[in-house]
Amino acid sequence: MLTLERLNSITAFPYQAFTFPAFRSHLQCLGTSCIAIGAVKEGCPVGLILAELSADLKRAEVRSIFVMQSARNQGIGTALLGALEQSLADQGCAEVQLVYMTGKPSASILERLLEKYCWTVPQTRMLVGRSTIDRMAQAPWMAQSHLPATFTIFPWDQLTHEDRSYLQHQQTTATWIPSDLAPLEQEPIESLNSLGVRYQETIVGWVITHRLNPDTIRYTCSFIRADFQRRGRIIPLYVEAIRRQAQAGIRNGIWTVPLRHTAMFNFVQNRMAPYMTSIALTKGATKSLSSEQSG
Numbered sequence: 001m002l003t004l005e006r007l008n009s010i011t012a013f014p015y016q017a018f019t020f021p022a023f024r025s026h027l028q029c030l031g032t033s034c035i036a037i038g039a040v041k042e043g044c045p046v047g048l049i050l051a052e053l054s055a056d057l058k059r060a061e062v063r064s065i066f067v068m069q070s071a072r073n074q075g076i077g078t079a080l081l082g083a084l085e086q087s088l089a090d091q092g093c094a095e096v097q098l099v100y101m102t103g104k105p106s107a108s109i110l111e112r113l114l115e116k117y118c119w120t121v122p123q124t125r126m127l128v129g130r131s132t133i134d135r136m137a138q139a140p141w142m143a144q145s146h147l148p149a150t151f152t153i154f155p156w157d158q159l160t161h162e163d164r165s166y167l168q169h170q171q172t173t174a175t176w177i178p179s180d181l182a183p184l185e186q187e188p189i190e191s192l193n194s195l196g197v198r199y200q201e202t203i204v205g206w207v208i209t210h211r212l213n214p215d216t217i218r219y220t221c222s223f224i225r226a227d228f229q230r231r232g233r234i235i236p237l238y239v240e241a242i243r244r245q246a247q248a249g250i251r252n253g254i255w256t257v258p259l260r261h262t263a264m265f266n267f268v269q270n271r272m273a274p275y276m277t278s279i280a281l282t283k284g285a286t287k288s289l290s291s292e293q294s295g
Helices: 013-018 021-028 076-090 105-116 161-173 235-247 262-275 290-294
Strands: 002-006 034-041 044-053 059-067 095-101 123-132 151-155 195-199 202-213 216-224 252-258 278-288
Touching: 002 076, 013 021, 013 034, 013 044, 021 034, 021 044, 021 059, 021 202, 034 076, 044 076, 059 076, 076 095, 076 105, 095 105, 105 278, 123 262, 151 235, 161 202, 195 235, 202 235, 216 235, 252 262
Parallel strands: 059 095, 216 252
Antiparallel strands: 002 034, 034 044, 044 059, 095 278, 123 252, 123 278, 151 195, 195 202, 202 216
């Protein structure tokens, strides 16, 4: 017999291995803004779905959904997703979204599940490339570390109060910073090799990274002002960030690039891809929960 239960920080403990390491801390602070539902069969945990809500509690993102291999093809994933949708709707959440990686056997199973529950057709969102730092260091563009004297690269953790005020003002009043690449929204960061670049004392670009585990750094967010993109002014930032990672002995790197940012996407596809060990795409789907609320 299958039983579903909404978990709390105590009852979630046996489910630690059922989600990604980056999200296991979420199981310690479950409540209104973070929901986990566990599946139990014959007294043993067999599945978990975990979601995190936005600050206004109106939107939620499914962080992970997992069913043990021995318990698959028994409708457990379907039951978990249905229970989560109902739980979110009951507390007033208006929309739920989910992002997943292609190229894995579980992707097609998840897509059938989303179709069954009338989610939107999944749309491609991001390229995700993986490599070792030693391999990436072999790329010819790694020799392009020169910047004119009018540019200065600096560690992002040395951002001043005036820098923050400037960026916050630019994010709200200017149009040159894409909303999904706004650097202040990426904090907390990896201080080892998150970098910014100034042009004549004005911040015009950045490479923001995050430590996923002791041996892996993700290059999460990179951007330089449009008038400098064709000149490749962002390349020295990547060179310096990779150099710092190599000096620290951190072996693996992950590079994420939204497809909508064509300049960076083309750079990764044409000049970084030959030095990557794997490339995959992420897709995203959403569902409005308004019907569940009104029902």
